[in-house]
Amino acid sequence: MGNMTASGAGSARREPCTLRGLAIFSDFSPPELDRLEALAVPQSMGRHEMIFREGDHAAAFFIVTDGVVRTFRMLGDGRRQIVGFLFPGDFLGLALGQAYVHAAEAAAEVSLCRYAQEHLETLMREMPRLEAVLLRNASNELAAAQEQMLLLGRKRTDERIASFLLMLFRREERHGRDGRHLQLPMTREDIADYLGLTVETTSRLFTRFKNDGLIAEPRRNAIQLLDLETLGELAGLDDTL
Amino acid sequence: MGNMTASGAGSARREPCTLRGLAIFSDFSPPELDRLEALAVPQSMGRHEMIFREGDHAAAFFIVTDGVVRTFRMLGDGRRQIVGFLFPGDFLGLALGQAYVHAAEAAAEVSLCRYAQEHLETLMREMPRLEAVLLRNASNELAAAQEQMLLLGRKRTDERIASFLLMLFRREERHGRDGRHLQLPMTREDIADYLGLTVETTSRLFTRFKNDGLIAEPRRNAIQLLDLETLGELAGLDDTL
DNA sequence: CGACTCGTTGACTCTCTTCAAGGATAGTGG
DNA sequence: CCACTATCCTTGAAGAGAGTCAACGAGTCG
Numbered sequence: 001m002g003n004m005t006a007s008g009a010g011s012a013r014r015e016p017c018t019l020r021g022l023a024i025f026s027d028f029s030p031p032e033l034d035r036l037e038a039l040a041v042p043q044s045m046g047r048h049e050m051i052f053r054e055g056d057h058a059a060a061f062f063i064v065t066d067g068v069v070r071t072f073r074m075l076g077d078g079r080r081q082i083v084g085f086l087f088p089g090d091f092l093g094l095a096l097g098q099a100y101v102h103a104a105e106a107a108a109e110v111s112l113c114r115y116a117q118e119h120l121e122t123l124m125r126e127m128p129r130l131e132a133v134l135l136r137n138a139s140n141e142l143a144a145a146q147e148q149m150l151l152l153g154r155k156r157t158d159e160r161i162a163s164f165l166l167m168l169f170r171r172e173e174r175h176g177r178d179g180r181h182l183q184l185p186m187t188r189e190d191i192a193d194y195l196g197l198t199v200e201t202t203s204r205l206f207t208r209f210k211n212d213g214l215i216a217e218p219r220r221n222a223i224q225l226l227d228l229e230t231l232g233e234l235a236g237l238d239d240t241l
Numbered sequence: 242m243g244n245m246t247a248s249g250a251g252s253a254r255r256e257p258c259t260l261r262g263l264a265i266f267s268d269f270s271p272p273e274l275d276r277l278e279a280l281a282v283p284q285s286m287g288r289h290e291m292i293f294r295e296g297d298h299a300a301a302f303f304i305v306t307d308g309v310v311r312t313f314r315m316l317g318d319g320r321r322q323i324v325g326f327l328f329p330g331d332f333l334g335l336a337l338g339q340a341y342v343h344a345a346e347a348a349a350e351v352s353l354c355r356y357a358q359e360h361l362e363t364l365m366r367e368m369p370r371l372e373a374v375l376l377r378n379a380s381n382e383l384a385a386a387q388e389q390m391l392l393l394g395r396k397r398t399d400e401r402i403a404s405f406l407l408m409l410f411r412r413e414e415r416h417g418r419d420g421r422h423l424q425l426p427m428t429r430e431d432i433a434d435y436l437g438l439t440v441e442t443t444s445r446l447f448t449r450f451k452n453d454g455l456i457a458e459p460r461r462n463a464i465q466l467l468d469l470e471t472l473g474e475l476a477g478l479d480d481t482l
Numbered sequence: 483c484g485a486c487t488c489g490t491t492g493a494c495t496c497t498c499t500t501c502a503a504g505g506a507t508a509g510t511g512g
Numbered sequence: 513c514c515a516c517t518a519t520c521c522t523t524g525a526a527g528a529g530a531g532t533c534a535a536c537g538a539g540t541c542g
Contacts, residue, residue: 073391075477081391096377101384131372136337138379143342145386150314150322152393153437157498188521196394198499203522236316398530429489439531444490
């Protein structure tokens with residue numbers, strides 16, 4: 001996993017942003033990838049740094065290349081709902097020339113490829129396939145959002161935690177890694193704000209799952225899934241993992 | 242597994258599907274609209290008729306031209322989460338050649354334009370603007386889904402009802418109608434399943450809002466919004482309506 | 483009319499939150 | 513190197529908001 005642009009945001013170092021190896025672009029030709037990388041500005045951000053705020057003019061969009069980003073919406077009194085965790089390969093901040101509808105923050109050290117909004121139009125003209133990629137991406141995100149609506153509206157607290165763990169499991173497996181060993185890159189509070197719970201409830205459920213032998217936590221935030229069967233039932237999966 | 246959408250009434254009447262007047266297509270030329278309408282099959286369905294089920298192969302997509310459609314996901318034990326109400330002009334069932342991720346049902350008498358999945362590809366090639374329309378549509382839906390995640394994860398019951406009423410209000414105003422007089426096209430149970438509540442709680446809140454002078458219900462399911470200010474505060478709006 | 487469906491209301495229950503406090507861990511500066 | 517502090521996680525006790533269970537009224541339709 002290539003580039004170590006550990007330096008501050010947007011420094012003028014001409015290490016290009018590298019998109020090769022990201023699943024979304026797997027069927028793009030080398031010349032196309034060159035073009036995509038040429039227009040990108042690499043950027044890296046530290047934990048808790050804001051990438052953009054809700055309502056900001058959407059002057060740029062991003063591709064996450066390393067780390068984890070959280071996107072969220074807030075209510076006036078501080079209640080927060082995390083609407084997504086973004087991992088390498090995910091698009092961030094596609095607002096089609098309008099304002100961002102949520103804030104985005106680095107949940108850990110993050111590397112991004114940044115594109116000025118104008119370049120999006122240019123790229124889509126040059127590379128019609130890009131539009132299809134974006135459409136498919138939006139469509140997948142929408143499906144995930146609806147899954148999350150089911151979780152938030154109708155699942156019990158234990159079912160939410162089980163669903164969350166299995167979501168991470170599936171992501172790892174999809175990338176060819178062993179999903180039964182998870183390194184949680186976010187805090188209990190982040191998890192709570194993603195699942196519509198409180199930190200306390202979240203913590204209690206992790207404890208209960210450990211006592212019930214569903215999971216283990218050998219090191220802080222390193223989770224082992226011991227009983228996928230039961231977790232799956234809790235999460236309400238009717239089909240196979 | 243089944244396939245065909247219920248026979249429905251639509252049948253072979255060669256009344257073309259009419260898309261003129263729908264906001265999404267406002268900047269399409271008459272020839273383009275002719276083409277779009279030529280490929281569509283009109284279809285109408287009665288209350289409670291299924292349009293498609295979750296997991297069905299996505300053989301077609303639709304544009305709602307009249308009535309209201311509800312889309313939902315369910316858990317094994319019958320818990321239901323409505324993920325969207327679709328009104329005239331809305332796209333339905335765009336699954337990009339895969340399986341539908343939610344079920345869709347007529348919440349009232351509904352008229353649809355039905356397109357075979359294959360035609361989508363054809364149309365997008367002929368009319369590149371269509372892809373942009375679909376992308377913008379998906380982007381808007383995503384923003385709405387995230388708003389709903391905030392509601393489901395973090396709002397109290399009264400805030401949810403207020404948000405819901407204001408959502409309907411804004412929709413009416415956007416269409417140039419007086420949003421303070423709403424005709425609810427769905428039952429209390431639908432509202433509850435959309436907002437992550439029970440019917441009882443929903444009913445109690447309508448009663449409370451009436452007692453508090455926020456709304457009135459002169460006829461069954463005809464709601465008047467009397468105090469937009471207070472409703473707005475409850476909904477957690479920081480900007481103007 | 484009688485059988486639905488839909489909406490309302492009351493009494494009770496309970497899941498989850500709130501409030502409070504203590505423990506673990508990591509980073510910082512003397 | 514070790515106190516010092518901030519952050520994160522955990523646990524307990526108490527409370528409340530929303531759910532469950534149950535019954536009834538009103539409108540609708542076959």
